[in-house]
Amino acid sequence: MGREIDYKKKIYECIVENSFGLTVTDIADKVEISRTTVYKYLALLEDEEVIYKKK
Amino acid sequence: MYTLYFSQEESNLNKEVIMSVFKGLLVNLKAAIPNKEDLFQEFGRKIADSTKIPFSREDLDLLKNLKYESDETIIESIGNYFRYFNIIHDTLIVSDVDIDKKNKKVVITFIDSDKHEISNDYLYYFYLISGLIEKKLSDILSREIKLDILEYNTFDLDENCSIKISFDFELLLPQIDIEGIPSDDNLDSDILDVDLIKEYLNPLVLAYIIHAVILNKKVLILTDKNFLHNPLLSFFEFIFRDSFEIEFPRIVSNAFYQKNKNFFKNHIVIGESGIFNDKDHFLSKKQVKVESVIVRKFYGEYQSNKSSLNALRSQIKKAFLFSEELAEELKKIIENKNLKEVDSKMIFNGFESTFKVKLSIQYINFLVEIVENYFKVEIPVVWKLFIYRLYLV
Numbered sequence: 001m002g003r004e005i006d007y008k009k010k011i012y013e014c015i016v017e018n019s020f021g022l023t024v025t026d027i028a029d030k031v032e033i034s035r036t037t038v039y040k041y042l043a044l045l046e047d048e049e050v051i052y053k054k055k
Numbered sequence: 056m057y058t059l060y061f062s063q064e065e066s067n068l069n070k071e072v073i074m075s076v077f078k079g080l081l082v083n084l085k086a087a088i089p090n091k092e093d094l095f096q097e098f099g100r101k102i103a104d105s106t107k108i109p110f111s112r113e114d115l116d117l118l119k120n121l122k123y124e125s126d127e128t129i130i131e132s133i134g135n136y137f138r139y140f141n142i143i144h145d146t147l148i149v150s151d152v153d154i155d156k157k158n159k160k161v162v163i164t165f166i167d168s169d170k171h172e173i174s175n176d177y178l179y180y181f182y183l184i185s186g187l188i189e190k191k192l193s194d195i196l197s198r199e200i201k202l203d204i205l206e207y208n209t210f211d212l213d214e215n216c217s218i219k220i221s222f223d224f225e226l227l228l229p230q231i232d233i234e235g236i237p238s239d240d241n242l243d244s245d246i247l248d249v250d251l252i253k254e255y256l257n258p259l260v261l262a263y264i265i266h267a268v269i270l271n272k273k274v275l276i277l278t279d280k281n282f283l284h285n286p287l288l289s290f291f292e293f294i295f296r297d298s299f300e301i302e303f304p305r306i307v308s309n310a311f312y313q314k315n316k317n318f319f320k321n322h323i324v325i326g327e328s329g330i331f332n333d334k335d336h337f338l339s340k341k342q343v344k345v346e347s348v349i350v351r352k353f354y355g356e357y358q359s360n361k362s363s364l365n366a367l368r369s370q371i372k373k374a375f376l377f378s379e380e381l382a383e384e385l386k387k388i389i390e391n392k393n394l395k396e397v398d399s400k401m402i403f404n405g406f407e408s409t410f411k412v413k414l415s416i417q418y419i420n421f422l423v424e425i426v427e428n429y430f431k432v433e434i435p436v437v438w439k440l441f442i443y444r445l446y447l448v
Contacts, residue, residue, distance in 0.1 A: 019061070042060060052063060054059050
């Protein structure tokens with residue numbers, strides 16, 4: 001549970017810091033976790049409506 | 056196609072409104088001042104200090120550390136910088152970055168994600184952004200960087216409208232310390248009216264004057280503003296002190312010049328807004344690239360008058376010391392009459408190791424001109440060709 005909060009927080013901070021948007025690969029590189037893990041937490045953050053995506 | 060993730064925290068800034076205002080501004084500025092690409096680049100430089108580019112801390116550290124790297128490594132790493140390029144046009148996405156380290160060229164391909172019709176308005180946008188990036192990188196790397204747009208093409212790529220643009224990088228004037236250049240404390244720059252000089256002397260005109268006098272040309276400056284005569288002479292005396300022993304420019308009024316034209320027939324005559332008479336076509340914008348970079352720093356708004364004046368004087372002294380050293384080396388070789396055995400590469404390798412700096416081709420060209428014209432050392436054409444080839448490899 002502790003790790004989940006930690007990753008979610010890191011990913012969120014990463015997106016806030018880069019206001020021109022980040023790709024999943026960018027986030028995975030910056031937080032140093034796999035892209036699969038990034039997708040998982042991005043979905044959670046989108047559900048909480050604290051982030052949004054744009055193609 | 057990328058999917059980008061954004062924080063909702065940013066949504067209080069209405070990007071669409073800002074984008075449309077910016078696009079409207081750009082198109083109308085272009086109509087109001089047509090064919091002034093250089094001016095848009097200058098706008099970019101001016102707005103750089105008040106424009107925040109959202110580097111992450113690690114990206115910023117990475118860029119700052121680049122200043123200790125070779126030019127090639129800097130060019131290669133700068134490719135990464137261009138992913139920040141969609142900072143105003145959010146429909147433009149970088150699709151490819153091709154870095155040519157050898158020729159210091161970066162070719163970037165953009166795709167318009169909204170498939171808008173590509174118009175030449177983008178070109179003005181790129182000039183603006185290149186000025187901004189040029190200034191940002193120069194500040195971060197503590198190097199004078201010049202970014203020129205070489206080619207600009209629009210084409211269709213996978214049914215998307217695309218833009219391919221080539222940038223030419225020049226890395227000039229590395230920040231290095233040389234013994235013998237006095238510190239700020241030893242200079243009496245307070246006595247000079249720097250504001251007056253900056254207000255009435257155009258930067259390009261100053262670049263022309265510096266170029267001409269250090270290459271031993273006679274220069275006549277025309278101005279009807281009599282109050283400028285003494286401050287200008289004090290200024291030139293100050294910036295060339297302890298370096299080039301130059302023949303100071305004569306400063307006269309237009310009426311005086313018209314009455315005594317014959318007397319000044321061998322002078323390069325420079326007016327307040329540019330070249331007035333240069334019968335041998337000695338001066339051109341291309342000829343004064345290095346001098347333009349040197350004077351641009353002097354005119355920078357964000358430096359105090361004293362530090363900008365000292366920076367100008369230091370750059371002139373640096374050019375003097377470099378070219379003096381180069382002239383001495385070449386004289387020794389010529390005196391020993393070992394011309395056939397000379398390896399030009401050795402001369403310049405030794406020269407670079409003395410000053411612990413890699414010089415750009417433009418700067419080398421600048422020094423070679425000084426060696427020939429100021430120090431009067433005749434450099435064989437074969438050597439010059441070799442030098443240029445050496446620095447283009």
